[in-house]
Amino acid sequence: MESWVRFSAQSQAKERVFRAAQYACTLLGYTLQKNGASPDFLARIKQLEAHLSLGRKLFRLGNSADALEAAKRAIHLSDMVLRFCITVSHLNRAMYFACDNILWAGKSGLVPHMDQEKWSQRSFRYYLFSLIMNLSRDAYEIRLLAEREANGKSQKGGRGDAVGGGGSFSGEDGRLQQLALRLKLQLQLLARVLRNNPPLLLDVAKNACDLFIPLDKLGIYKTGPGFVGLCGLTSSVLSILAIVHPWLKLKP
Template sequence: MDSWVRFNSQSQAKERIIRAAQYACTLLGYTLQKGGAGAELCKTVSQLEAHMSLTRKLLRLGNSVEALEAAKRAIHLSDGVLRLCLTVSHLNRAMYFACDNVLWAGKTGLISKLDQQKWSQRSFRYYLFALILNLTRDVYELRLLMESEARYRATKAPPSPYPSTTSPTDHLSPQASPAAMAVPIVSVRLRRQLHLLVMVLYNNPPLLLDLLKNSCDIFIPLDRLGIYPTGSGFVGACGLVSSVLSIVTMVHPWLKLKP
């Protein structure tokens, strides 16, 4: 099992590169079509995209095993939220890869009379649920880091030797309505939270990259399932960006979010 996981991990970089090329073709095909390019050229790009998709499915054969191994590791995490999100996410990825393997067998003719549309929709549903759980994990870790940073700032902030004499509502007249008095307070809090959010993401590149990657990826199954159609151009751009981010985390492993 371990030897297979090690062998499988070596093909992930190739799969990511081909994925980037596939979505680049999707974006290129959309651009050519909008630009009024010839039908033959658009057909060639579309066929190239299809070949790359089939090659990716070949490289993903056996990825279900790796996803199951990741689920076995995640189930021992001490944090309950992370344990739930990561374990269920890896299990959904395992099912997604299994459906993808069936699709590959159908496209290559190993399984005749396969309802490819049905299996494609099924695989994208598993993929979507896995991405939702990954984003939930990202938001949860972001909230924990923001709370930790806020507590750190509160303890490090030097106490003022003078009593505070001004507040965001001091410039308002006594006759101002409660709603008008609440607006400056809410604005100040929002600015503080936004500044805290930016600082936390800036100081945690792995979380930022993972959040961006999952945010881009989620539009792909949403479009394929018809839940939120965005068009092939937007899907191609999102897939290309997320693929590049994945390649970056492979080139620089310290940028990969752990666990």
């Protein structure tokens, strides 16, 4: 198991590069189609995209074991919310990769009569739930850091600064102004938290981009191949960035 996990870790960077190239082809194909490219050239782009997708699946053959090992580590976290979100996310990733491996066997011809559409839908459902857990974890981390930031600022600046100078509001217009001020302060706090925590910012951006892919594939929220290609390419580049610079990977 450990040797397989090490092999999976070595393949991860290559898989991310293939993923970036695949979604770049998706985006390129959509752009060329909009600009009236020839059907023959578009067919070649589609074929290249399919080959890249199949190559990615080969690199991910060991990722189920990697995800299960990560789930075993996460179950010992002291924070109950993080323990739940991260463990459930890794378990769903393990199921997603397992379905993806079965789909690879079908597309490569090893299991010729397999229902590829059914396994693809199963795969994307597990992928979607994993991303929901990841975003829930991100939201929880943001809340903890925002509370810490707000408490630290209120202790330094006094209570009046914490509520925006202690201005008085009256009437309907006053309540709207107070609501607008609170919203502005919350957005400023959110921006400060994300700016001071690049790994969290990168993880939020990556998960938010990835979320549109299963939503589109499952028909829950159709966005079109161009937007899916852009989101997939962006999240892939962010993932490669986290691999190249490990300090950008969100921990635990």
